[in-house]
Amino acid sequence: MAAQPVTSVKDQSLDECVKEIILASSLHDLEKLEVYIDQHSFPDCKVVDVQDGETGHSPLHAAIASCRPAVNGSVAQDEGAKGEDVAATTVKFLLENGAIWNQVDHNDETPGCLAYRLGLFDLYQLMVDAGVRAEMLLSRLEEYGRLNDDESDDEDDGTEAEAEEEGETGENHEPETVDQTQTATVSTAQDVSSSFYLSSALALSNNKLLDDQQNGVMMAWESDIMRRSADALLSEPGMQILNIGFGMGIIDSYIQDHVNAPASHHIVEAHPAVLAEMRAKGWMEKRNVVVHSGKWQDVLPQLVAEGETFDAIYFDTFAESYSDFRDFFSEQVIGLLSQIGKWSFFNGMGADRQISYDVYQKVVEMDLFESGFDVEWDDVALPDLDQEWEGVRRKYWNVHSYRLPVCKFMD
Structure with missing residues (x-):
C-alpha cells in the first residue's frame, strides 16, 4: 500500500496521534513515523512506545502483527517473505529510535513473543538481538556504577560511612539507566531479595x-x-x-x-x-x-x-x-x-x-x-x-x- 501524504501532526489529539502511529507502523510507513518522531512528543513515553488502547500494541507489535499469516493460509510463500522483509526494516527503524524491545501488550506478549507465536522467526531473531543489546548495556552501566562507587569510597576515606552512622544520606553514585521495563526476567524470584x-x-x-x-x-x-x-x-x-x-x-x-x-x-x-x-x-x-x-x-x-x-x-x-x-x-x-x-x-x-x-x-x-x-x-x-x-x-x-x-x- 502506498504511503499517505504526510501533514503536520501538531493539531492532532493524543488519541489521534496514537492511532496514526500504530497505523503507520502496520503499513511500514517510515516517512510518517519520522514526522511523528520529529514533530510530536508524549508526556509519559516516546513516540515509538505508544500503545493502542484496545490491544496494547506498541509500534513494534503493529509492525510484526502486519505479517500475520492469512487465516486460510492462502498467502504465497514469496509474498510472506517479502512482507517480513519490509516489516524487518520498520522494526529496525523503531529500535534505532529507542523502542522498548520487551514492552507487553494486553495479551502479556512482547513484540518478540508475538513474532514467535506467528512463526516469524527472522523478526523474532531481531527482537532477541535487541534484547541482548539492552541487557549488555545495562550490565555495563551497572559495572560503571560499581566502579564509581568504589572510587568515591576511596576518595571519601570513610567520611560517607561516618555520615551514614550519623543518619545522614550519602550521595548516590549510581548511573542513570535505561527504562527498567527493558530488562528480561533475571531469576525465578526477581522480587525477593x-x-x-x-x-x-x-x-x-x-x-x-x-x-x-x-x-x-x-x-x-x-x-x-x-x-x-x-x-x-x-x-x-x-x-x-x-x-x-x-x-x-x-x-x-x-x-x-x-x-x-x-x-x-x-x-x-x-x-x-x-x-x-x-x-x-x-x-x-x-x-x-x-x-x-x-x-x-x-x-x-x-x-x-x-x-x-x-x-x-x-x-x-x-x-x-x-x-x-x-x-x-x-x-x-x-x-x-x-x-x-x-x-x-x-x-x-x-x-x-x-x-x-x-x-x-x-x-x-x-x-x-x-x-x-x-x-x-x-x-x-x-x-x-x-x-x-x-x-x-x-x-x-x-x-x-x-x-x-x-x-x-x-x-
Whole structure:
C-alpha cells in the first residue's frame, strides 16, 4: 500500500496521534513515523512506545502483527517473505529510535513473543538481538556504577560511612539507566531479595520447596535436569565436586548415588532451615561430604584462600540477580576449578517467557567468553508442567525445553 501524504501532526489529539502511529507502523510507513518522531512528543513515553488502547500494541507489535499469516493460509510463500522483509526494516527503524524491545501488550506478549507465536522467526531473531543489546548495556552501566562507587569510597576515606552512622544520606553514585521495563526476567524470584529469603520460613513437601510467600525455591519436576547435570559433570570416579545451593538436595543425591561416585563432595548452603533439614537427614555425617554453612560470597573466597580446587562445580541459588551469578563465574570459579574441570548451573534465567530465555542464553555466552570459558548446550525436553504449579505463587518456568550448560576453560 502506498504511503499517505504526510501533514503536520501538531493539531492532532493524543488519541489521534496514537492511532496514526500504530497505523503507520502496520503499513511500514517510515516517512510518517519520522514526522511523528520529529514533530510530536508524549508526556509519559516516546513516540515509538505508544500503545493502542484496545490491544496494547506498541509500534513494534503493529509492525510484526502486519505479517500475520492469512487465516486460510492462502498467502504465497514469496509474498510472506517479502512482507517480513519490509516489516524487518520498520522494526529496525523503531529500535534505532529507542523502542522498548520487551514492552507487553494486553495479551502479556512482547513484540518478540508475538513474532514467535506467528512463526516469524527472522523478526523474532531481531527482537532477541535487541534484547541482548539492552541487557549488555545495562550490565555495563551497572559495572560503571560499581566502579564509581568504589572510587568515591576511596576518595571519601570513610567520611560517607561516618555520615551514614550519623543518619545522614550519602550521595548516590549510581548511573542513570535505561527504562527498567527493558530488562528480561533475571531469576525465578526477581522480587525477593536474598536477605529476605534467608530469613524466611520454608515449607518442604515431597514435590516442592516454598518460601513463606509461596515462591517456588525448588520443585521435583527439575529432577531429570539435575540427573543429567550430574551425569555431565561426573565423567569418572573419584572426582572432587562442589555444589552451591542444596535446596531439596536433588542434585546432591544424584551425585552421591552416581556410578562415578566422587571422592569429595562439598556443599555450600546458607538457609538455616535447609541446613537443619540436612542435619536431620544425616548429610553432615556422610563420609565424603563437607557442608559449608553460609553464603557462597563468604565461603568461596575462603576455599580459594585454602587452596581448594574442584574437578566439577554446580551452581543453583535462589533470589539472586544475574550480576551475582556473573560475579560467581568471573571471580570465584576461576580460582576453584581445575584447569581441565567442568562446571554447570541451573539455567533458569528468563524462563518465564521464551524470548527472555533466548536473550539470556546469548548474554551468558558473551559474558562467559569474556571470562575465559567455553560453553556447550544440551537441549532437554520437558514434560507438561501445567499441573506442577498448584500452591505456587508464580509460574517461574514457561518454556518448553531446558538448555543444559556445560562450561570449561578455553583451550
